[in-house]
Amino acid sequence: MSLLHQLALSCIPGIGSVLARNLLSYCGDAEEVFKAKTRHLAHVQGVGPKTLEFLKEHTALKRAEQEIKFIEKFKIKALFLTDDAYPKRLKNCADAPIIVYFKGSTDLNAGKVVSIVGTRNATDYGKEICRTLIEDLKVHKPLIISGLAYGIDGAAHKEALKNEIPNVAVLAHGLDRIYPAQHRGMAEKILDCGGLITEFMSGTIPDRENFPKRNRIIAGLSDLTIVVEANIKGGALITAELANSYNRDVFAYPGRVNDEFSQGCNFLIKTNRANLMTKVADLEYLMGWTRDQVLTLKPQLSLPINLTDDERIIADILYANGSLGIDDLASLSGFQQSRLVMIILGMEMQGSIISLPGKVYKMT
Incomplete structure (x- = not known):
């Protein structure tokens, strides 16, 4: 992945979180966004003439070069949306920034x-x-x-x-x-x-x-x-x-x-x-936070037979992990939260999954 192009994409006027995701989905990565032909980019939802003009200028790339010097000098981490180190909870938000700059050593994916x-x-x-x-x-x-x-x-x-x-x-x-x-x-x-x-x-x-x-x-x-x-x-x-x-x-x-x-x-x-x-x-x-002990749940031995393919994915994850919050489920399943919520709702209605306090779920 090219950090230069990732930084450049984040500083182009008019490209917010949603449009950036659309471009990344269409092109594959930030570098390909800049390499793509104008006629192809025009097919991406939300891309207008001004955006195309900015993408073909070199201003954003020059600004990104300056930022790379800054983050290297001050030991700052630039975490792009597709990076494993990008905060998992934030990644599940539809309007999450495509890049965040972090200076420090703590775990942004802490348990609580x-x-x-x-x-x-x-x-x-x-x-x-x-x-x-x-x-x-x-x-x-x-x-x-x-x-x-x-x-x-x-x-x-x-x-x-x-x-x-x-x-x-x-x-x-x-x-x-x-x-x-x-x-x-x-x-x-x-x-x-x-x-x-x-x-x-x-x-x-x-x-x-x-x-x-x-x-x-x-x-x-x-x-x-x-x-x-x-x-x-x-x-x-x-x-x-x-x-x-x-x-x-x-x-x-x-x-x-x-x-x-x-x-x-x-x-x-x-x-x-x-x-x-x-x-x-x-x-x-x-x-559902306890002070004295962590609840250990026994996995079920078999899956309900009336699950859809999507529901079976969620069931497999919960059987393997016991109980999980919605952010962890989204991260492990790869489902967007909007889709995941509908899957969970369907499973709750048929009684194969139950909701615990704090938007945590487990199989029945």
Whole structure:
């Protein structure tokens, strides 16, 4: 695979996650996208005259050459969508970026990954929740994800560092800077036990429109998203909505009805967009996380005879592994999540599969 062409494809104006996937599916890999003839590329859904023009220019390739020098100098990993090292949870999201830049050493595919988000105007109540939440989560050895912003994000990273829990900050700009600048020291400490990740090349500044894009990575990297404090409008609610769209669990801490920075959490709970959470035990129950032992399931000896070919693939995987979450099922089966959800639904309706808390499945 050509890293040069992978980087170049990611920086062509007008080519987002979906169109990039269409091009890769049609051509096979990024290098072939640039080699393909214009008349062939014109058949790809979403490709217009402007896109064809950009693909035939050399501007993107020159920019990619500059980025390669940058990532080599600062020992940054460029993870392309088709790479084995690309975060598996994020890969299953339809709008996942085709490339992410990661600086750090932690495992982005850790067994349990939790994102924590909230308002930039955190109150003492919200900061105390972060403290007890992360202290109580420590027993599960999770990877903590947040956005390095002021408020709840900063509190989550701070408490994770204090408890020596690996944590990753998702940035809305390139890895050549830190925003806000006051969190530079925190970012350096995060690198020692976690990492920094972004979809943006060096030189990208933290423009307003980058933050919603950043939020989809926060949601996509995680098994679940916890909203600690949030206004009725803001990035935390966007992240929660994205997590729901990815079929991930969302939790929210309730607050007093008149508190401005609890309105968002209360709204999520009231509209069934989030599970009500008052302590980690609530999360443990709904996600099926146990503190004392890992449930071992005995494999069945024979498959039900009325399974379709697709259902038989899922059954074989579950018999071999016991119980699995939907992300692991998607990764092992190769099915897109939209298709996988329909297969699982059919198996549930005929009683050959059951759903456990936390969107985990096992054969009956």
